[in-house]
Amino acid sequence: MTATQRILKVVEPVIFGWRWPVLALLVLITAFLGYRAAQLEPNAGWLKMVPQDHPYMQTFLDYYDEFGGANRIIVAIHNEDGDIYQPQFMEKLRKLTDEVFFIPGVQRERVTSIFTPNILYVEVQPTGLSGSTVVPADYAPTPEMMDKLRTNVSKANVVGRLVSEDQRSALVVAELLEKDPATGEEIDYTRVGDKLEEIRAQFEDDTASVHIIGFAKVVDDMTDASVEVVGFFALTLILTGILLWLYTGSFMLGMLPLVCSIAAVVWEMGLIQVAGFGLDPFAILVPFLVLAVSVSHGVQYVNAWASEVADEGATAYQASLSTFRRLAIPGTIALITDVAGFLTIYLINIEVIREMSLNAAFGIAAIIITNKALMPILLTVANVRNIEKFKIKQARREALGDGLWRFIARTFTQTTPALVVLCLCAVLLGWSLWKYDDLTIGSAQEGVPELRPDSRFNQDARFISGNFSLGIDQLNVIAETRADACIDYEIMAELDRFAWHMKNEAGVRETMTLLDLSKLAYAGLSEGRLNAQVVPRNRYALAQSTALVPTTSGMLNDDCSALNVFMFTRDHKASTITELVESVKTYKAEQQSSDEINLRLASGNVGVMAATNEVVAAKEVEIVMYVYIVVLVFLFLSFRTLSGVVCVVLPLSLVSISAYGVMASLGIGMKVATLPVIALAVGIGVDYGIYIYATLAEGLRRGLPLEEAFYKTLHKTGKAVVFTGVALGLGVATWLFSELQFQRDMGLMLMYMFTANMVGAIVVLPALARFFAHEEEKHIGQDITAGAGNRDDSSQSGGAR
Structure with missing residues (x-):
């Protein structure tokens, strides 16, 4: 048995x-x-999307409490009727800041706008330095106050960061905690997103437009979809x-x-x-x-x-x-x-x-x-109510495709057509390997790739990126050093050289460090001399200038043993991220002169993307290989013949490899949302191949010629494979109308893989069988599936109950 x-x-x-x-x-x-x-409830989490054991993420988590995270909310409000220095608009900005401040889960001490107390200006007076918050404590929405705010904004160095270059828009920036401090529960991103939409509805009208971005908004938009x-x-x-x-x-x-x-x-x-x-x-x-x-x-x-x-x-x-x-x-x-x-x-x-x-x-x-x-x-x-009518219908259905099945069996089981098919497969393989170099690891476009380019979110992202010179994407490098490094000239000079090096990279809009503010402070302490905007060599002068930068700025920790280098990037495309990460590594290896500073990658949303991209790049081929190892083992255990393994796996692997070429041609990046698609879609191809080959091998083991065995295979299982490929392809074709870009991308990929796997099982498999299936002839008389065709139901089941 x-x-x-x-x-x-x-x-x-x-x-x-x-x-x-x-x-x-x-x-x-x-x-x-x-x-x-x-x-079942929606369960999205920002940390779920990232590889938490990656070195970059370890840096991110090590300094999360001191420098904050990358899970930001950015709300921009734009004045349609002029600049922001109008009482009515400024009142909107003040109230908008308050609304964002009270969103559940927001880290309130890190909420930033020109109305928050962590945004200060410093100026030189005849009596010395003076400074205050940009919006004074006696703020009132009067024309005189608007003039004062205009002056304070220019002094605070926030144009391009919190106020747009044309001064018609302003930002409110906040960071979300992973857990709501009030309840201790995971942040409900849908609730946050709904609150953001309420804020948009509250402040958007004919005179002002509101633009919102952030992971919480992405999740909310996806949940709505x-x-x-x-x-x-x-x-x-x-x-x-x-x-x-x-x-x-x-x-x-x-x-x-x-x-x-x-x-x-x-x-x-x-x-x-x-x-x-x-x-x-x-x-x-x-x-x-x-x-x-x-x-x-x-x-x-x-x-x-x-x-x-x-x-x-x-x-x-x-x-x-x-x-x-x-x-x-x-x-x-x-x-x-x-x-x-x-x-x-x-x-x-x-x-x-x-x-x-x-x-x-x-x-x-x-x-x-x-x-x-x-x-x-x-x-x-x-x-079946009318068995005779059913038999007639079945006979018509069988006859309907009989000519096609006979043609396929007669054509692709012959040597010459089989060789042509295999040569075409080789060409497809070559094209796929050539296009593989063009496959993008990470995002291949600006904006959020999960949503369509014309979505409200991506339109908002383009607005903010286009109006604020510091942009919405940032890569942070943490400079680790010894305590009180802020008063050591050699360490500060090294930090300054690194920031200058990165500022000159094509993918960087602007850099910002503790020294950018301390240089201004030192110039102010030096009677406003422009040539004093340098890193002072004297430790006491250095201590005096850096002490004016608070830890709430996110640029240094309490004992100055860790310094945050902000790099505002032009976009978060995979190519940009790769170039910047390599530039940091190159500087560390070839140009860094001080051993007392360790430049650790990475934080910021671009740093998190860099970690994710590196994991995807390292695992995408490896995972598909593991899937195929499993497939190979189970196929060999199933058929116990090399021909069974070859005839099923080769068409399947060709489709998987060519899928990479298709992704590259369509501009679909390999990222978290698309990484599992190829591995998951292998399952459909395996089903096609196993059903086709099992029936074909059964016919060959009964002594049928290859052509006749495959003809009968097409009648028994092939037509079902063709139907399934077409039906499933049409089913996922509806995804092309989705508002979610990543669903459209997956729809395109699955459409290709369902159809290509079907063609592989119907056309490529018999071509391979022409050269490999002779092995089945050694097992003539041995049925590949016990009991096929035996309808003696009492022999094993013991009758119906």
């Missing part, structure tokens, strides 16, 4: 012999998990249902795979909630993927069942049992391969990707139950 027969001997009596208790149990579990799925995502899911269900109905010729048979697929998605969502996870907006791909994989397996099952009923005259029970014996093992192996492959993505230490990995694994594991247990049970009682 083979291993396959032993497995079936255990499982088959449970599913078919105890089908009603099993069905009742599955219904109860589905109801319970559906209840838990209804309690989740209603649209649900609509796309419903549209995909309807479209798939119609196509299944047309394909099977029966409404009931068309709905069965859909019902089982919906059950699998319910199980997936319920298991996520039971495991203590929420639904991250970046994981919206997974339910669609689960639906796609489930439909793929369901179509194969229904197709085989219909053939048994129409061609062999089997009853519903006999047809379901026979189909189970033929497809249960290869189908389950394909799904187990998927689960193992998806779990390899867990090796990437980014929390949102790990959640996506477990999410997908839960969903595919659910398909094993719903497709290999629920589906067979439901089909045992499937009622």
Whole structure:
């Protein structure tokens, strides 16, 4: 008895012999998990998106309390009727600052605008230095006060930073904590985003426009679009249902795979909630993927069942049992391969990707139950009202594609056409490897790549970037040194040289350090002499000038053992980030002259992106390799032949490699949102390949010639593969209309991979079989799946109960 027969001997009596208790149990579990799925809540977190064990992130976390984080909110208000120095507009800015200050989860001591007490100016008077807050304590919205504010703003060196270059816009900047200090709970980004929209509605009118950016706003916009995502899911269900109905010729048979697929998605969502996870907006791909994989397996099952009923005259029970014996093992192996492959993505230490990995694994594991247990049970009682009419429909359906199947089998199993196909594959491989060098790791565009370029968020980002010279993207380097370094000239001079070096990089708009302010203070202490805007060599003069810069500026810590170097970048494109990081490393290695200072990368939102990009670059090929190692192992255990491994894996790997070329051509960057797509989509290709090759090998082991064996394969499983590829491709094509750019990107990629994997299984696999499948002839008489074609239901199941 083979291993396959032993497995079936255990499982088959449970599913078919105890089908009603099993069905009742599955219904109860589905109801319970559906209840838990209804309690699933959005769960987005800024730290979930970053690799927390990366050295840059360690720097970020080490100095989080002293210098703040990168999870910022930036609100700009623009005066449509002139400059900001108008009483009515200034009142709006004051109230806007107060509203941002009281947003739940905001780190209030770091809220910054010209109205906050941490923004000061210093000026030289005949009697010495004097200074105050930009907005004085006796502020009142009068014309005289507006003139005073105009003067104070110019003295405070905030033009370009908090006030736009044309002085028609002003910023309010805040940082979000990861936990709400009032409740101790994780920040609810949706609540923060809703509050920001309330602020926009409160202050935006014909005289002023409000522009808001920040991670919280991105999450809120993505969450708002989740209603649209649900609509796309419903549209995909309807479209798939119609196509299944047309394909099977029966409404009931068309709905069965859909019902089982919906059950699998319910199980997936319920298991996520039971495991203590929420639904991250970046994981919206997974339910669609689960639906796609489930439909793929369901179509194969229904197709085989219909053939048994129409061609062999089997009853519903006999047809379901026979189909189970033929497809249960290869189908389950394909799904187990998927689960193992998806779990390899867990090796990437980014929390949102790990959640996506477990999410997908839960969903595919659910398909094993719903497709290999629920589906067979439901089909045992499937009622074909008019069997003769059904047989006629099936015969017409078979005849409809017969010419195409015969042409494909006759063409691609012959030596010359097979060689042509393989040569074309080699050309595609070469093109893909050539384009791979153009693949961007990280964002390939300005703005937030998760949202469309014309989204309100990205329009706001462009407005702020275009009107404030310091920009919205910043890379911070922490200069670690000894305590009281602020009074050591050699250390301060080294810091100044580094800032000057980075300021001259093409990707940097401006730099800012403690010394930029202390130089102004020293010049003021030197009677305003312009040539005194230098780093003083005298330690007492240095102490006097640096002491005027408070720690609340975020430029130094309490004992001056850590100094923050701000670099405001022109954008956060991957190329810009890479160039700046390399420039910092080059300076440290080749130009740094002081051993008492350690320049640590990195903080700021660009520093976090740099860490993420480096992890993605290091893991993207590695993870796909792990997925393929798992696939290779399971394929060899399934078929025990080299030909089985080669014929399934080579088309699959070609599609994966070419997907990189497609991404590069479409300008889609490899980032957290897109990294799992190729690895996850491998699951669909594996299913196609296993079903096709298992049926082909079965025919070859029965002594059929390759052409005839593949012709019968196309009739049995090939047409279902073609249908699945087309149906799923059309389903994800609806994503192209999404407001979420990353969903559109994933839709394009999945459309390509679903279709390309289908073509690979139908065209490339037989071409490879022409040269490798001779190995199957050594196993003639050995059936690849035990019991195929045997409808003696009493032999293993013990009869129906």
